Amino acid sequence: MTSYGSASLRATPDDWLSIGEVSARTGAAVSALRFYEELGLIASDRDHRNQRRYPRHMLRRVALISVAKRIGIPLQDLQEAFADVPLDRPPSHQEWQRASRDWKRRLEERRQTIERLEAELTGCIGCGCLSMKACALLNPGDALAGDGVGPRRL
Amino acid sequence: MTSYGSASLRATPDDWLSIGEVSARTGAAVSALRFYEELGLIASDRDHRNQRRYPRHMLRRVALISVAKRIGIPLQDLQEAFADVPLDRPPSHQEWQRASRDWKRRLEERRQTIERLEAELTGCIGCGCLSMKACALLNPGDALAGDGVGPRRL
DNA sequence: GTATGACCTCAAGTAACCTTGAGGTCAAGG
DNA sequence: CCTTGACCTCAAGGTTACTTGAGGTCATAC
Numbered sequence: 001m002t003s004y005g006s007a008s009l010r011a012t013p014d015d016w017l018s019i020g021e022v023s024a025r026t027g028a029a030v031s032a033l034r035f036y037e038e039l040g041l042i043a044s045d046r047d048h049r050n051q052r053r054y055p056r057h058m059l060r061r062v063a064l065i066s067v068a069k070r071i072g073i074p075l076q077d078l079q080e081a082f083a084d085v086p087l088d089r090p091p092s093h094q095e096w097q098r099a100s101r102d103w104k105r106r107l108e109e110r111r112q113t114i115e116r117l118e119a120e121l122t123g124c125i126g127c128g129c130l131s132m133k134a135c136a137l138l139n140p141g142d143a144l145a146g147d148g149v150g151p152r153r154l
Numbered sequence: 155m156t157s158y159g160s161a162s163l164r165a166t167p168d169d170w171l172s173i174g175e176v177s178a179r180t181g182a183a184v185s186a187l188r189f190y191e192e193l194g195l196i197a198s199d200r201d202h203r204n205q206r207r208y209p210r211h212m213l214r215r216v217a218l219i220s221v222a223k224r225i226g227i228p229l230q231d232l233q234e235a236f237a238d239v240p241l242d243r244p245p246s247h248q249e250w251q252r253a254s255r256d257w258k259r260r261l262e263e264r265r266q267t268i269e270r271l272e273a274e275l276t277g278c279i280g281c282g283c284l285s286m287k288a289c290a291l292l293n294p295g296d297a298l299a300g301d302g303v304g305p306r307r308l
Numbered sequence: 309g310t311a312t313g314a315c316c317t318c319a320a321g322t323a324a325c326c327t328t329g330a331g332g333t334c335a336a337g338g
Numbered sequence: 339c340c341t342t343g344a345c346c347t348c349a350a351g352g353t354t355a356c357t358t359g360a361g362g363t364c365a366t367a368c
Contacts, residue, residue, distance in 0.1 A: 108272065184345090313365095316361100
């Protein structure tokens with residue numbers, strides 16, 4: 001990981017951030033930022049030296065990408081989640097609000113899945129279980145149907 | 155994925171399950187089961203034809219592996235989680251209970267992380283936010299410290 | 309003037325988690 | 339007897355999400 005130590009950062013003019021600054025502020029590795037750009041998840045301008053310059057609003061995007069990673073949402077799905085948020089200009093209040101709600105929905109789904117599993121596992125502990133048949137965990141067809149145990153993308 | 159259609163399954167004698175049966179009952183692919191075995195997460199005996207035979211209690215292990223995957227716990231960590239559950243004999247009630255509690259703890263952790271993110275994102279929506287500085291999402295050093303946004307294993 | 313540091317590109321490597329393919333065994337069914 | 343299906347092994351391939359490495363450009367610092 002190339003980190004470009006954040007100590008030497010001086011205020012950049014015009015509110016543009018270098019890749020090193022974005023990295024320092026978001027915690028994402030420089031290489032990761034370049035990778036995200038390749039995927040079209042973020043974008044940058046170039047300065048006269050061909051170095052990436054990021055508008056401030058890009059920090060938000062990167063932050064949300066990091067959040068997504070933490071809860072296991074694949075980057076592909078992010079393309080979709082970001083569909084309505086413009087890359088080339090600071091998104092409007094409304095645009096961000098809509099996107100944020102979408103994010104919240106994803107988080108909720110994720111949480112509910114986990115809560116269901118927790119409840120089931122609690123039941124299992126209570127009943128002295130993980131015994132066949134009774135346990136929902138072991139019978140994916142039942143309680144977990146539509147969310148099955150089967151081969152699935154993370 | 156080789157599925158070995160479950161239609162032709164007849165009752166196997168002696169309560170041993172073939173790899174196809176385990177696959178059908180757990181939803182894990184046959185290839186995945188062999189892979190888990192390579193990792194030492196599950197184990198099998200062989201019959202006179204050198205085919206894998208699984209004791210019933212192995213189903214529970216596979217079920218828990220599937221659960222782990224769903225919530226994004228890496229298989230490596232499973233080695234640890236399974237440390238006290240014997241592979242070679244049906245685990246005792248107590249052994250399973252202890253392991254189950256461990257699982258519950260992991261689920262709880264995961265859920266709490268998500269809940270925190272949800273709360274923060276709700277705040278962001280409320281404050282018309284994702285504006286710099288105010289938002290915890292964008293300032294990983296603060297609210298999320300110790301759980302930072304930075305490069306981390308899934 | 310040369311060294312350093314932050315950046316650039318492009319290609320290849322890594323890790324987790326499997327799947328696919330080639331080539332083979334064996335038992336039961338028609 | 340021949341086919342089919344379920345299984346076997348071992349090696350290679352695939353996806354996601356990056357990181358690492360080689361080789362190069364500038365501008366500032368000493």
